[in-house]
Amino acid sequence: MNLTFIFFVILGILAIASAVVTISSRHPVTSAISLVFHFFMLAGLYLVLQAQLIAVIQVLVYAGAIMVLVVFVIMLLNLGDEEKLKEKFNVRKGAGFLLGSVLLMLIIIVFMAQRFGVKKAPGTVNQGTIEFIGRELFSNYLFPFEAISLLLLAAIIGAVILAKRKID
Amino acid sequence: METIPLEYFLGLSAILFIIGTIGVLTRRNAIIIFMSIELMLNAVNVTLVAFSRYMNDPAGQIFVFFVMTVAAAEAAVGLAIVLSLFRNKQTVYVDEVNIMKW
Numbered sequence: 087m088n089l090t091f092i093f094f095v096i097l098g099i100l101a102i103a104s105a106v107v108t109i110s111s112r113h114p115v116t117s118a119i120s121l122v123f124h125f126f127m128l129a130g131l132y133l134v135l136q137a138q139l140i141a142v143i144q145v146l147v148y149a150g151a152i153m154v155l156v157v158f159v160i161m162l163l164n165l166g167d168e169e170k171l172k173e174k175f176n177v178r179k180g181a182g183f184l185l186g187s188v189l190l191m192l193i194i195i196v197f198m199a200q201r202f203g204v205k206k207a208p209g210t211v212n213q214g215t216i217e218f219i220g221r222e223l224f225s226n227y228l229f230p231f232e233a234i235s236l237l238l239l240a241a242i243i244g245a246v247i248l249a250k251r252k253i254d
Numbered sequence: 255m256e257t258i259p260l261e262y263f264l265g266l267s268a269i270l271f272i273i274g275t276i277g278v279l280t281r282r283n284a285i286i287i288f289m290s291i292e293l294m295l296n297a298v299n300v301t302l303v304a305f306s307r308y309m310n311d312p313a314g315q316i317f318v319f320f321v322m323t324v325a326a327a328e329a330a331v332g333l334a335i336v337l338s339l340f341r342n343k344q345t346v347y348v349d350e351v352n353i354m355k356w
Contacts, residue, residue, distance in 0.1 A: 088257055090257060090258065091257050091258055094258050094262065098262075098266045101266070101270065102266070102269055102270065102273070105270055105273045105274070105293055106273060108277070108286075108289060108290070108293065109273060109274070109276060109277030109280070109281065109286070109289075109290055109293070114283060114285050114286060117285075117286050117289055118289065121289050121292065121293070124293070124296075125296070128296055128299075128300065131263075131266075131300060132300075132303055134258070135263070135303050135304060135306075135307045136307060137303045137306070137307065137315055137318075139315070140299075140303055140315055140318050140319070143319070143322060144322075147322050147325075147326060148292070148296070148322070148325075151326065152292070152325065152326060152329045155329055155330070155333055156285065156288070156289065156329070156333065159285065159333045159336060159337065160285060162337070163285075163336075163337075163340050163346060165283070165285070165346065178279075178280065179280045181279065182276055182278075182279030182280035183276060183279075183280070185275070185279055186272050186275050186276040186279065189271075189272055189275055190268075190272050193268045193272075197261070197264075197265070213306075213310065213312050213315070214307075214315065218312065219312065219315060219316065219319070222312050222316055223316060223319070227316050230320060234320055234323045234324075237323070237324065237327055238323065238326070238327055240327075241326075241327030241328075241330050241331050242330065244330075244331050244334070245330040245331050245333075245334040246334075248331065248334035248335055248337070248338050249334040249337050249338060251341070
């Protein structure tokens with residue numbers, strides 16, 4: 087029971103709790119705030135896994151950029167509390183929990199069926215640093231890196247076209 | 255580092271993924287469904303980083319980088335769809351949108 091393990095347990099429990107709040111709260115702003123909290127907890131978990139660059143990107147991109155966009159849209163639409171779910175949605179809720187528990191069963195079966203015999207391989211320790219990731223990104227993964235810029239361009243154009251009031 | 259088994263990270267990620275799945279299936283607000291999808295993407299990212307760490311292979315972290323880029327693109331397009339949906343139908347509840355329903 088060392089410090090890393092205690093960190094893992096605390097961060098994991100907080101991440102699960104904030105995820106539950108995210109999907110169960112009635113007001114969208116509460117969901118968004120607890121989702122930001124969840125992203126910070128995940129960044130902590132990445133630090134436990136010694137992936138420093140991913141942790142920083144998690145905070146910058148998810149908590150910083152994507153969630154600001156989501157909160158902005160919530161405020162723009164002026165969404166209030168979700169009204170009480172009608173009777174017919176209980177069927178839908180039941181089906182959702184049923185499918186979720188089937189998924190849980192599948193994962194448990196996979197866990198039971200095989201142990202992941204992964205030992206920590208010897209090698210570089212500092213593979214989470216920005217230098218290491220950057221070198222990999224611009225040497226072995228250069229083509230996907232360039233391709234993803236096309237995807238971002240397409241997303242920008244698509245968002246502008248969709249959010250525009252009328253195409254003249 | 256060596257004190258935490260890989261299975262713990264996989265289990266945590268599985269729990270988070272299932273919470274996201276239940277959110278997508280049970281909520282009717284399109285923005286909360288959207289946030290549940292982000293939860294699922296992040297759960298998979300935890301798995302990728304954990305495997306990358308335990309197998310000493312940087313490919314997992316590079317893949318997380320790309321997943322985040324796709325999530326950002328998805329956020330932009332998805333929220334634009336929600337905006338134009340609200341403009342046309344004055345609602346963000348997915349059960350009130352049935353124009354494509356057969």
